[in-house]
Amino acid sequence: MDDLDRLLDEAQLVDRYAKNTTEDLLNKKYSAQSPNADQTIDDILNEKFETYTKFSGEKHLRKNPDKKQTFRCSITHLGGVQIPLGWSTLNNIKRACDQLKCTSCDNVIIVFENSGWRSGVDYFFLRTNYPNRINLGIKLKNLKGSRAYCCQCTSIGVTELVPLDQLPQLHWICGKHAQ
Template sequence: MLNNKFDDDLDELINEINSVMDKPQNKTISYQNYQPQSNQNQQQKRKCLSPHIGNQQQFRICTNLRCLKCDLQVKCHINQKWNKDADYLILRNYFNNMTILQNYLIEDSQYNAYNCQCTNVNAIESISTPQYWVCSGHII
C-alpha cells in the first residue's frame, strides 16, 4: 500500500517534468541592438611564442613564465646562480622559503637563476626555456 502511494507520487512528478520539457521555449534574442560589454579593467595579454630566459642585459627574455609540470610560477633570481648542491628535493621542499633557498644561490652579476618547484636553470645568455615552461602573458 505504501509502495503504491510512492509510485503514484513518482509518476506524477515525472509527468510534470516531462510536460515542462515538452513545451517549446519561446526565447528569441534580438542581435540588432546588441553591443558587447566592454570591461576597461580587463586588459589584453600577449604571450611569447618561444619564450627565452637570460641575464638582465638580454632584451628578449620572458618575465612571466609558468611551469606546466608543477603548475607554479617560475621565479627569477637576478644576478645569482644556483650552486651544485641545489637539487630537485631542495626545490620541491623549499620552493616558497627564500631564507633556505638563498643558501643555494651564489652572487654572480652575469647570471640569472630561474626555478619552479621541479626545475632550476642558470642562464648567462638568452636561451630557450625548458619545454614545460610557458609564457603566462604580458599586459599590452
C-alpha cells in the same frame, strides 16, 4: 508499526495520483485547430524569448572592453640581468620572459637577479623549498650579471640571452603578458 502504515498509505496515494493523471492525459484530446492554439504557441515563444534576453543580455555577447588582452612571447627567452624583462615580440625586441610557467610541475618560475645556483641543487631541494625565496636563497651565490631561475622541479642559471627551445631539459612556457 504506525510509521509503516503511514508509509504504505502515502505510497497508495501516490500510486492513485499517478494512475489518474496518466488516464487524464490519455483521454484528453488536444487539437491544433482550436482557436487558442495559436495564442498558446505565441505565449510559449514569447516566454522563452523573454527568459533568454533576461539572462543573456546584449552586453554578454560583446567582448568585455575592460578586459586586457594577453600575448605570449613570439620566442621565449631566458637572459642575464643586462637583458630587460618583458614580452619578446617578432619586431626584434628580445627580452627575457618574466611570465614563465612550468608545464611539468604547473608552477610559476621564480627569478633571482645577480645570482647563480651552487652545486647540490636537486629536485628534492626545489620540491621542499619552493616557493619560499628565503629557503631557496640558501643554495644561491652572488654572480654579477646572472639570473637564477627555478620552479618546483628544475633550476638553471643564465648570463646570456638564450631561447627556451635551445634548453630541452626545461619544460617552461610563456604564461602570457597583459597589454
